[in-house]
Amino acid sequence: MNDDRIEKILTGIGGEEVPADIQKIAQETANEFSKSLNQPPKIHLLELIMRSRTIKLAAAAVILIAVLLGLPFLPNGAASVGLADVLAKVEQARAFMYKMNMKVTGSVMGNMPAMDMDMTSTVIISNDFGMKMEMNMTDSNSGEITTQQMYVVPEDKVVVMVMPEQKRFTRVEFSDDMVARMKKQNNDPREMIRQMLGVKYSELGKSEIDGVEVDGFETTDPAILGGTTGDIKVTLWVDSVTWLPVLIEMDMAMNEQMRMKGTIYDYEWDVPVDKVEFEPVIPEDCEAVEIGGVKLPEMTEEAAIEGFKLVAELTGRYPKKVNMMDLMQELETIMAEQMKKDRAEKMTETERMTKMMETMQPIQSISMFYMTLVQDQNEPAYYGETVGPDDAEAVLLRWKISEGQYRVIFGDLSALDVTAEKLEELEN
Amino acid sequence: MRFSKQAEIFEQVRTRYTGFLASVLWKLTGDRELFTEAMQYALFSMWRHVEKLKDETATSYIYRIALSANSKAWRNRIGKNGEIPNDLSASGEGAGEKLGREELAKVVRRQISRLPSKQGRAIVMRYLEQQDYQTISETLGCSKAGARSNVARALETLKSKMAVSD
Numbered sequence: 238m239n240d241d242r243i244e245k246i247l248t249g250i251g252g253e254e255v256p257a258d259i260q261k262i263a264q265e266t267a268n269e270f271s272k273s274l275n276q277p278p279k280i281h282l283l284e285l286i287m288r289s290r291t292i293k294l295a296a297a298a299v300i301l302i303a304v305l306l307g308l309p310f311l312p313n314g315a316a317s318v319g320l321a322d323v324l325a326k327v328e329q330a331r332a333f334m335y336k337m338n339m340k341v342t343g344s345v346m347g348n349m350p351a352m353d354m355d356m357t358s359t360v361i362i363s364n365d366f367g368m369k370m371e372m373n374m375t376d377s378n379s380g381e382i383t384t385q386q387m388y389v390v391p392e393d394k395v396v397v398m399v400m401p402e403q404k405r406f407t408r409v410e411f412s413d414d415m416v417a418r419m420k421k422q423n424n425d426p427r428e429m430i431r432q433m434l435g436v437k438y439s440e441l442g443k444s445e446i447d448g449v450e451v452d453g454f455e456t457t458d459p460a461i462l463g464g465t466t467g468d469i470k471v472t473l474w475v476d477s478v479t480w481l482p483v484l485i486e487m488d489m490a491m492n493e494q495m496r497m498k499g500t501i502y503d504y505e506w507d508v509p510v511d512k513v514e515f516e517p518v519i520p521e522d523c524e525a526v527e528i529g530g531v532k533l534p535e536m537t538e539e540a541a542i543e544g545f546k547l548v549a550e551l552t553g554r555y556p557k558k559v560n561m562m563d564l565m566q567e568l569e570t571i572m573a574e575q576m577k578k579d580r581a582e583k584m585t586e587t588e589r590m591t592k593m594m595e596t597m598q599p600i601q602s603i604s605m606f607y608m609t610l611v612q613d614q615n616e617p618a619y620y621g622e623t624v625g626p627d628d629a630e631a632v633l634l635r636w637k638i639s640e641g642q643y644r645v646i647f648g649d650l651s652a653l654d655v656t657a658e659k660l661e662e663l664e665n
Numbered sequence: 666m667r668f669s670k671q672a673e674i675f676e677q678v679r680t681r682y683t684g685f686l687a688s689v690l691w692k693l694t695g696d697r698e699l700f701t702e703a704m705q706y707a708l709f710s711m712w713r714h715v716e717k718l719k720d721e722t723a724t725s726y727i728y729r730i731a732l733s734a735n736s737k738a739w740r741n742r743i744g745k746n747g748e749i750p751n752d753l754s755a756s757g758e759g760a761g762e763k764l765g766r767e768e769l770a771k772v773v774r775r776q777i778s779r780l781p782s783k784q785g786r787a788i789v790m791r792y793l794e795q796q797d798y799q800t801i802s803e804t805l806g807c808s809k810a811g812a813r814s815n816v817a818r819a820l821e822t823l824k825s826k827m828a829v830s831d
Contacts, residue, residue: 246773250695266705
């Protein structure tokens with residue numbers, strides 16, 4: 238096609254009158270949008286979701302939370318006499334702090350832009366008051382630097398995130414179940430040992446870091462983070478004299494596209510803390526991002542069943558895999574299908590995005606619940622690749638509840654306690 | 666910026682530009698469903714960047730917003746790979762004659778949504794909004810020669826894109 242022809246077409250388009258009903262649609266759409274601004278919570282949430290940079294930050298924050306939830310166990314990954322000493326030392330510390338450098342590359346889901354994010358954080362954890370994390374994030378793609386403070390306040394059962402540059406803060410509630418779990422993890426070292434005994438690791442022998450003689454331990458067992466990652470390598474170096482952790486090196490594939498690599502260092506043990514340090518500081522010019530009705534996903538059997546039900550309704554099947562990152566990959570397809578349906582139903586952008594958030598939350602409960610089963614070494618097994626909603630009597634998910642006893646969720650999402658013998662029969 | 670202030674400025678901006686935005690987006694989409702979707706994206710983008718729409722460079726920014734919203738709406742319509750159906754991309758002279766004018770216009774519109782930002786704005790201002798080169802150069806913040814160059818390059822890009830399936 239030559240330039241003249243293209244120019245004729247372009248000129249033709251330019252000469253078209255804008256139909257009266259189009260002007261009317263434009264005015265109505267603009268009016269509707271303005272009206273929705275009088276409902277700040279929805280718009281704020283939508284804004285957060287739509288801003289790709291914020292999506293990246295949220296994704297990074299979710300990953301960090303997952304890692305941090307797993308980290309308190311890390312020094313206890315030991316069955317040797319040496320690491321038992323480490324455990325004893327760590328147990329004595331009512332509060333400790335550390336620094337963390339992380340590099341996250343790739344995309345959480347295929348349809349999201351790939352991130353290249355460097356994060357440096359200072360974290361302080363108190364058994365009594367919770368956790369405070371100050372994080373600087375540098376987006377290598379844009380060079381933009383963002384800061385974020387995150388507070389976990391077990392007493393109020395909330396996570397508070399403050400984003401000073403965006404002049405926003407958000408509070409997310411978490412459940413009693415999660416509070417109980419965090420307390421158990423922080424306060425009962427025997428529980429930690431029990432969890433970590435199941436993780437395969439090797440001893441690396443002695444080395445030296447900054448003039449300090451250290452002993453190294455390494456694991457490539459994904460169970461160390463509750464099976465939430467793909468390939469993983471975690472190396473722990475402890476001071477040969479004090480038996481306190483000095484350095485942790487981590488390299489993990491979060492999914493096929495996304496990788497996370499970093500170090501945790503500058504530990505300070507048994508630091509004096511004041512409750513005030515853990516109380517969220519929210520600048521006056523920050524506005525609340527209300528995400529009413531949206532809480533952190535539950536990690537219970539009931540919530541997981543609701544999640545399975547929803548996936549089956551949306552796709553006619555169950556997720557193939559249930560670890561967090563694989564499930565997020567599958568969510569991409571689920572969400573695309575959902576968005577397509579919603580678009581066909583002429584839902585507004587706001588309605589579509591709100592619906593997507595509501596959809597994601599129960600589905601994430603599946604992963605959260607599965608993660609607790611892995612961490613608690615309940616021998617979970619999941620058969621979503623072969624079992625669907627029509628396989629009423631087939632085992633979809635099972636886990637150990639006591640010696641010789643298992644809990645089973647079947648293909649029709651009914652649940653039952655069975656003996657080990659009965660389970661063997663069901664699984665064969 | 667506080668929410669109330671942002672909302673106040675947005676009201677002024679949208680009153681001033683809704684008609685203009687509707688005109689540009691309609692010419693870019695030529696389809697009611699696409700137009701509505703692009704309009705929503707554009708309004709949302711105006712809300713996010715409302716501070717940049719207060720001064721004299723606002724018109725240039727509105728073009729950027731319109732083109733970006735248009736691209737997004739087209740992407741959603743056609744799919745992430747951005748491929749258009751073969752029957753619409755067949756655009757040699759012979760094929761062009763077979764296609765109706767509306768179908769050819771649709772192909773051209775789709776290809777405009779894939780142009781680099783500056784070329785996209787230049788072609789929209791020159792042909793769809795029928796602006797002179799002086800106005801285009803002022804809006805784009807370049808010389809008149811630069812404006813001509815962007816329009817020429819856009820035409821060249823469109824030509825090559827539409828010749829791909831010849």
